Amino acid sequence: MKKSWLRGYIAKRLLFAVIVAWGILTVTFILVRVGPTSPADHYLANVAAQGQDPSQVVAAIEARYGLDRPLHQQYLSYVGNLARGNLGWSFSNSMPVIALIKTHWIYSFQLILLSTIFAGVIGILIGIFSAVRQYTKTDYAATFLSFIGISIPNFWLGVMLILLFSVKFGLFKTYYDTSLSLLSLANFRQLILPVITLGTGMLAGYVRYTRSAMLDNLRKDFVRTARAKGLPERTVIGKHVLRNAMLPLITIIMFDLGSIVFGGAYLTEIVFGIPGLGRVSFNAIFAADYAVVVAVTLISAFLILIINLVTDITYTYLDPRIRYD
Amino acid sequence: MEKPILRIRNLKTYFFTRRGTVRAVDGVDFDLLKGECLCLVGESGCGKTVTALSILGLIDSPPGRVVDGEIYYDNVNLLKCSPEQMRRLRGKEIAMVFQDAQSALNPVFTIGDQIAEQVKLHLGVGGGEARQRAVDLLGEVGIPSPEKEVDYYPHQLSGGMKQRAMIAMSLSCDPQVLIADEPTTAVDVTIKAQILDVFQRLRETRQMSLLFITHELGVVSEIGDRMVVMYAGRLAEAAAVTELLGDPKHPYTAGLIKCVPDITKTRDRLESIPGTVPSLIDPPRGCLFHPRCDQAMAICSQEKPPLTMVGKGHTVFCHLYNGIKGNGEQ
């Protein structure tokens, strides 16, 4: 369907995205520089333990990180570095941050991807089923279980799953083995518990949202028209109702991605020892490795920004009634 | 005499709710003859739409149910058909046009798609042919440049166009019976006339039987051959349109006709029927209209009025005419 105003809309959204991106950069920068601790302080603690002369080290660090230069110069070089893809140096891992990210992002990605597929497919199906069979026992059971699903703290669920299946029953190892090839069956096997941990909360959420979106649309007049045309029930639900219900659902799912999924993935990686970006960032915190923490925060914020942008544009394609002009 | 294509006998559709059982349709009989336009008339809530939905088996099953009666389409009792048989019949043999075109059309599909999907389903044609058929139908209902508009979404069309598109959709599989549920009610006067025009033309070109539901007597007089008046879920009177409008026997029908303001006369007040429609959950005994009727007799509050023939093809349910034979003799 042709939407002549779409190009203008995309341009406007990109502009906003750039503004928000700049906002993200600036806020991060301010937080780091304004904080009571400087990168130098933490490094000093390490250094003092190694017996070097602190004052020399401080000077070296400040020179290296440019902390002795005026604030606005620091900001400019910070932005400049980011633009060139230089995310700094991780001294606790002895490699450039960007290399660190390249090696570890895949673990986070596979966890989030598998969990989303698991939660999405099962959650949406249960949600549809629950809505179509409203007020039956299946519906009440599904609704109650989804309450439980969204209430379980996911880090606790991970610990409990480990307690049961790794400690008591010995079915899974308690740590993540990185030597296994990513596409191997053994890798999927060791991802079962983490995916259940991260996916349960998401699944329960999807069940609720899908059910409510379906219910809203099942009452509408066009459903009666579709039936009056003699369409089989599965077409009425699966095509006519679902298409309308999907619209708000997609926005909600994408919106959740940022707040819930990323935070959940972070915790899941820590509990199961999966060496994804969350775990890397977490280790960096206790090693006081600023550059890594800043980089991971920035990357996740930008990812969410891009996902939101893509969602908005996709939505305008899906809903013919929307006009953003 | 033409054959009836739809015969409804003693139809009773009740809704079982927490507050009680709503007797939406409580014993309705009428026939729809082949090729005629029968108007089902009555005020809001009298059961016209529920009757139509009962014919197509579209009553929401909790809480509603057809509890009694028979609906014969071409000698097949629809109420005894399996859901699959009913499904094949809907849209192909009996089609329905709804009142509010905006909400009755699916907003995320083009009108072309919505017409074509029905054609593809019932007639088994491919995509290209179905689309062409959609274009033809849109042209038949009077939509200008149908090749363009076939790809429009419902929200891009004006009210009158949407209504025409819905009519086109209902005609797509050449149904024998078309049920139109108040198609002119939700539109303004100029569009009303256009829509009626469309129906008139369709009646001339196709051999279709039309069950036209409305509460507007003006529309009835324009398009109807015969009419059936309903009140609170039951029948009041039935006759040919000119006969009934000229010589209404039932006090309710007479009252309805008097309510229509006459533009040639000067009056101080508008006529109305005093009182309100009774509750369908706990209907009063006897004739449902008797609390509001100025000719009510003792028997009216005791017994349901029986069917009486008061003229050729003119039936009425009123104790006033109890026992009067067709030729007017007692």
Place this chain on the structure above:
Amino acid sequence: MTNRLNRVKSVARKVGGIRRLILILMAVSLGTTALLDFFVVEKIFGPLVYLYIALSTIVGLYVIYPLYAGRRLTKYYWVRVKRNRLAVWGLGFILFLILLALIGPFFTADPTAVSFEEKNIPPLGFTIEESVYEPETEQFIAKTITATGEHPLGTDNKGRDLLAMIVSGAGVSLQVGLLATGIALTIGTLIGVMSAYLGGKMDNILMRLTDVMMAFPFFLLLVFIVFIFGPNLAFIVLVIGLTGWTGAARLIRSQTLSLRTREFVMASKALGASDSRIILAHLVPNVISLIIVMATLSIPGVILAEAALSFIGLGDPNVTSWGMVLRAGQQSLDTTWWVAVVPGVMLFLTVLAFNFVGDGLRDAFDPRSAL
């Protein structure tokens, strides 16, 4: 006497109402006390107390009072809520938690009391076998440890009483939940209403700001800030509140926008009501039900956020919260599994209770739901 009363009334009128007057007075007095605290005297109040006073005043003036003033309406909604059994259970559990947090500390041991003789005791009804290294015989011998009534929920691997830790954690979670949600919602409401009502450039700026805040994944941002500034409970509460207002701001803004064009607002304007009167008398009461529902549904998220922070080690080390206990439990999962189970169960039940109540409230307030 009446003269003084009249003078108060006239001042109140100038600032826009008695409630606003009280709010201003409270802000001023808290502000001066805080300054005194900071510069002149040794800590009179801990930082949490300021938050408490500020929040209770705001909630009391703008939430409790309107509910009381519209008693009949409040009662109507209450009846509707009561029909939802799950919500009633939820409320009961929350009340139980409050009691536990308030009265519990008087009956339980000190949650921080470490005791190596009493470590690894299982909860009532369980006994465990432990293999202990005896340096004298240089062997591992099996020792059975039985539960005692003194520690009904057992102890952890440092001998701390689990029941005491749970009770302490209840208090922490409730406080964090209430305070942080209060902060987040106050900020969110202010921004949402201002943005919607002022419109134009202000609206744009505020919404861009909200977008920037929302782009950061909530938990990662929390971790980031706590990492930089250090883990301190009052600070954590403040940070959760300062980062979690975005959802509320968006929802309230859209609700206010839709209310602004509703007929009763236009009718008010036609009758000559001023802008602030319209906001306070008409818009706010309609938004209150939304605020209440959002509050009950945000509290569990806040509680989980604090628990997650403590779990990964970024919580306040001087405070015993459920997250911290869970962390201890996880680290000795094979010897003291109960330490990992109990706080999680409590967290789960608390979150569940608030979710039930929030859902029940939402259904009760929705005129379309069949109650």
